[in-house]
Amino acid sequence: MRAARFAMLGLAAALVATAAVARSDDPREVDWRKAATAQDRARLRNWRDAWIAALAKVRAAPGGASALAADAALFDPDRVIQGAALGPGAYRCRSYRLGGVGPASRALLAGGWRTCRVTEEDGVLRFATDGDQRESGTLYDSTDSRTVFLGTLALGDERRPTPYGRDLRRDMAGLVERIGPDRWRLVLPFPGFQSTLDVVEIVRG
Template sequence: MRWSLMGTVALSVVLAGCSTGPKAVVSVAAGAPVEQPTGWRATATSDDQRRIDDLTGRMQRMLAALPATMRARVAAQGMLLNPTAGLDAPTLSPGSYQCRLVRVGGRRGVVSYKSDFCYIAMVDGKQSFTKQTGTQLPGGWLFDDDSGKRLIFLGTLRPQQAPSAPPYGEVRQRDVAAVIERIAPFRWRMALVKNDGQGDQTLDIYELIPVVNGSS
């Protein structure tokens, strides 16, 4: 099954089989029942689960490794680059958002790019995320997290030239996972746990700000 980012309806097909219902248990011979993962952990690959759990530590390590000359650039981003800035009530309202990429690490240290547009939609009672403009276009589903301070994004990356992308978990190279946190009133960050093609050398963080009606 494949999905196109031209519409949010197709996103309902991508992870239609995902379940966030009550915990299931499976009996193990000669042993106690073993709880099976639920929510986002029931969908996420083991590698992405590990990266999500380590995100705060990774941000701290990468910021600490930056040269002193980058301190002003880090400070200019405010709470966006504060690893522990997550607040309660992380849910995003449906609608359009400006999504500005800030890349930490690599040869340039801290780089801010021009804003693109993203869209949050409700599809069959679940929230979808789609990046609509730019060269890299992640799209997928948002999941609640037990912490109450973050959402988990699981989706896939569609290059600008490609008409569609496979569902999450089908092609590992296309998988995208991220942690979304509210860091201020009407301001969120979406930190990708794996940067395509760069490994752990860089960390991509999107700033999400709602588009006010009538603004461009």
């Protein structure tokens, strides 16, 4: 009887341990720092440096200061409203590239509107855009005012994005911030191509 009792206790302990591992592996509970590459942790750590460098390049370009002033909420790095995080649904998005890298790059380049969406599966939120250059990835809880985005960039007629962490130039790391009623932005510091900072404006579809 005593041996059977010890066996039952051992089985119960094993089940508890298994449940604990399952909970720690739940993607809804993963800390973004554990999911991010070292490169992307550094990008997010230096997000303000990217803003400062990008804005300086834009202001130095002809008409740059007036372009920034025309949408101060979008281009103010400190414009963040707590609460009302980006939730599942249909949205419209528009990308801005600030602080072009390379001799032929422009200081500020604005794209056209395109569709984008947030989907939820098993409690995990994913953000994706349409168009010739498509961002897609996972949204992680961070603070009351910011959500962390980790994803990749797909180009042209590629059918599916490259898995995160496989191609460092395609990897993307950013902060999703609410900047107004039904208005958000995805800030991508030091992206792999063409700019110092990318800002994706997000509004309800």
